[in-house]
Amino acid sequence: MTTDSDSPKVRVSRAGAALVENGMVVGLGSGSTAALMVRCLGERIADEALQFVGVATSRATAQLAHELGIRLRELDDVAALDINLDGADEIDSRFSMIKGRGGALLREKLVASASCHRVTMITADKRVHRLGDTAPVPVEVSSIGVKHTERRLRELGAVTSRRTRPDGSPFFTDGGNEIIDCQFPLIDDPGTLDRQLQCIVGVLETGLFIDLCDTLIVGTDHGVEKLQAPTQRRDADRVGTGEKS
Numbered sequence: 088m089t090t091d092s093d094s095p096k097v098r099v100s101r102a103g104a105a106l107v108e109n110g111m112v113v114g115l116g117s118g119s120t121a122a123l124m125v126r127c128l129g130e131r132i133a134d135e136a137l138q139f140v141g142v143a144t145s146r147a148t149a150q151l152a153h154e155l156g157i158r159l160r161e162l163d164d165v166a167a168l169d170i171n172l173d174g175a176d177e178i179d180s181r182f183s184m185i186k187g188r189g190g191a192l193l194r195e196k197l198v199a200s201a202s203c204h205r206v207t208m209i210t211a212d213k214r215v216h217r218l219g220d221t222a223p224v225p226v227e228v229s230s231i232g233v234k235h236t237e238r239r240l241r242e243l244g245a246v247t248s249r250r251t252r253p254d255g256s257p258f259f260t261d262g263g264n265e266i267i268d269c270q271f272p273l274i275d276d277p278g279t280l281d282r283q284l285q286c287i288v289g290v291l292e293t294g295l296f297i298d299l300c301d302t303l304i305v306g307t308d309h310g311v312e313k314l315q316a317p318t319q320r321r322d323a324d325r326v327g328t329g330e331k332s
Contacts, residue, residue, distance in 0.1 A: 095210040099306030100124040102313070103172045103208040104131060109138050112165050114198040115152055116173025117145040117191040120208050124172055129155030142168060144198050145191040146261050162198060171202035175296070176222040177215045178207060182303060182316045183277040185218050187225035187294030190250070190260045196292055199299045207300045211307055218277050218295070223248070223268040225294035226284060230257075230265045236289030237267055243283060245269035264291055 100120055104127035107113055115125055125148060131137040132155070141157045142165060143149035152159055173195060177185040184207065186192055199205050215221060224245075228236045237247050250258040250266040258266055274280055281295040303314045 095306035095308060096120055097123060097306075098311050099208040099210065099304050101127050102304050102306070102311045103206055104128045106170060106172070106206060107131070107137065107139055111139045111169040112160070112167070113139050113141050114168045114171030114173065114202050115141045115143045115148050115157075116171070116198075117148050117195060118174045118189045120174035120210075121148065121172065122151060124208060125151050125155065125157070128157060132156055140165070142198055144173065144194045145189065147189075148191075162194075162201060165201075168198065168202040170204045170206060171199050172206050172208065173199065175207050175209050175213055175300075176294075177218055177220065178209060178213055178300065178303065179215055179218050179277075180317070182207075182298075182300040183218060184296040184300060185222050185224055185294050186296050187227070187266070188222065190225070190227075190258060190266055192225055192294045193227050193260065193262060193264070193292040196296060196299070199296065204301050205299050206302045206304060208304045209306070211305055214305070217274060219271050219274040223270045224274075224280075224284075225250075226267045226269055226290055227260060227262075227264050227292045227294075228267055229289050229291060230259070230263070232289055233265050233267070236287060239287045239289075240267060240269055240284070243271075243280075243287075245271055 100123035103124045141159050175184040175186050176188045240247050248268045277295050278297045284293045301316050305312045
């Protein structure tokens with residue numbers, strides 16, 4: 088029987104934290120799996136005197152990191168990040184992802200885009216045949232003209248819902264923007280959909296993360312599985328066979 092201490096989520100969080108080396112600049116993701124990973128890093132600081140600098144993707148992550156004694160820098164204070172560690176709401180076979188259930192998608196994408204190595208930590212239930220099977224696509228929008236932005240999202244075929252807090256008040260991101268959750272009937276081409284969404288005036292960022300995962304770590308009841316992105320596997324095959332792209 089699996090206990091909390093050896094659950095798939097704990098296993099994958101530890102595996103992600105184990106990739107951090109002394110002197111690295113590390114992107115610290117948001118969400119429950121990322122929070123566990125940050126706690127694992129706090130344990131490594133206490134047990135191993137691990138030294139690194141973190142870049143948090145949300146206020147909640149920054150607060151947790153501060154409590155654990157993790158040194159933090161702002162994204163603009165670093166030239167690049169060595170590694171980014173984050174979770175995902177869904178990921179398909181091409182390693183395209185839906186992220187942003189916690190509302191930190193803009194900062195998460197900024198940090199991931201500035202990172203040399205992007206690692207996604209998930210449990211097996213997050214793997215899907217097609218994006219949108221279990222999770223809507225969060226879209227971060229300006230609070231100005233939000234009703235007009237939502238109408239344009241519906242014109243793309245989305246069933247939309249403006250995210251609210253438990254008391255019914257509007258949900259605002261750390262940057263003061265709103266989130267519209269978009270359920271699409273069919274997402275055959277996440278990249279094309281992302282570009283279409285980005286063209287809508289008022290849309291600031293989408294929860295579609297394309298080509299932003301280099302390594303996938305999957306936690307299971309029996310251990311962890313590490314997989315490389317399909318593009319990286321193809322590149323490795325070319326090197327091994329002498330094939331030129």
